Amino acid sequence: MRHRLDIDTFREIGDSLFRNKRRTLLTGFGIFWGLFMLLFLVGGGNGLKQMLSMNFEGFATNTIVIISSNTSKPWKGMKEGRYWQLDRKDVERLRTLMPELDVVAPQVSNWGQTATYKGNSSSVSIKGISGDYHKVEAPLLKYGRTISEADVEQERKVCVIGKRVYNDLFPEGDDPCGRYIQVGSVFLRIIGVDYSSGNISINGSASESVMMPFSVAAQLYKRGNNVDIICMTGKKGVKMSTLEGRIRSILSREHLFDPTDDQAVMVLNTEQIFSIVDNLFRGVNFLIWLVGIGTLLAGAVGVSNIMMVTVRERTVEIGIRRAIGAVPRDILSQIIWESVALTLAAGSTGIVFSVLILNVVEALTKHQAAFQISFWTAILAALLLSVLGVLAGLAPALRAMKIKPVDAMRDE
């Protein structure tokens, strides 16, 4: 009957690790630093990604925005460089001809306007939006509601103001719903405040906008049937990039431009932007893991190296152990345990340290994004460490196993 785990097994490990404190410390530092780097980079990368993603906050990821532009190719006897204009009929056409689309939301806009309320003023951009625009760019309502279909149909003179506009006009900061602000020559009743801080600027960012019903804006700024931009989102599962061609051809038929003329319609596909960001971060993540794992491996090789030296130094000791009855497996497990104990202790310190530092980073960025690694990442790291520890201890342990008991008989 052979044991194995009693307190002395662990005391043996502790004894041999503490016998050369400085060496143990320096060796452990490699592992500590490797793990710290890995987790810190992983956490930092995630946080940065989140911070970047906040710029797209509230924006549907499958949105196409189209804007009319000058043609760049001659077509049917007409010269290139001709300007054409999107109009309300296009909205209807796209709605009926393209059942894959969920929302087709026209917008007219007017930049560089000034909104005033009781002597406070704010420079704003006006957006005339349809009742379903909130499905494209989700508002983060602090007060009130969004523009509805009924607002558009009945041409109500109401508006939703953005965060910055609200802060400018209502510095005392109470619920402004029901109050009237003046924009240009008209008074608009506030029905909501949008606190969304997204930075995607389609006709200006939400925070500096005054949004009013599409019909009101068209009338106010005398646009007739004209539309500045059309925002579209696809139904679930529809890949927007595959629809681009059909959208172009529908428009080209009506407005008489070359369907192959890419410049005639400016198409902004958020899907592409998101995929660029995604790809960017996939690359960054790859680098993070490469550097992190690399540093960690270098640490493990260091441990393995030092254990090799230790085993050589302890030849006599190991020989004595063998002479008084240790079987090779006892020696093997002792060396591997030492290696695992060293890696785990150093690595856990690395985990704790990186968690602390990430916490500080989070506090410094005012908790805008979650930099902290998840609990499971930490568990995974600990598992990875144990495996590394075993691997690092393997070569030295095999060498230790080769030590013969006769070696104890030699003089020290």
Next chain:
Amino acid sequence: MLIELKGVHKTYDNGQPLHVLKGIDLSIEKGEFVSIMGASGSGKSTLLNILGILDNYDEGEYHLAGKLIKNLTEREGATYRNQMIGFVFQSFNLIGFKTAVENVELPLFYQGVNRHRRREAAMAYLEKMGLTDWASHYPNEMSGGQKQRVAIARALITHPEIILADEPTGALDSKTSVEVMELLTRLNREDGVTIIVVTHESGVANCADKIVHIKDGLIEKIEDNRQHHSSVFGTKTIMK
């Protein structure tokens, strides 16, 4: 017969073959006190290594307590060493970062005896060696004689069939040497422990009841020394 060697040969092959043991026949009974004497290079250390299952041999047979010791695996070798043989080395070979009592209990640790009983047994043997007060001291805090007594306690703790001592007094002054040899003699007389001492000092060899002289890999003669008149320096001293 506790130990029975028949025609044991051993050749080391480091570049050119070195025939160290050239057919050793030796029988040792339980409870005997035997010393093996010989000049350096005579093969006495090799013989001790074979007796202690620290090394294997090429030809012949070695029976220890009825078991044939030949072509053992590392594990079997370790187990037999642990259970049947206690070693006492010239340079004590205590583990430096362990206290006296921890050193003594180490063989039991490898037997899987639990912590409490291990400590109890180790303390009992230290007491027998008169070292109770030194139990928690480290080897470098002890004198040579004390270290060797700790080593003897470690050798005894597993109740081995034989104690193999390789130049047990080699690193001790003459006074301590006498004490250590007296201790071994007492263990043999009072507790009936079989003891084999390898030495090149005639004074040490003279403590034994039987002296095996080895020369050039062969047993030259086996001397009956129950009268202890073998030492050229007199019977009561160990000449250094």
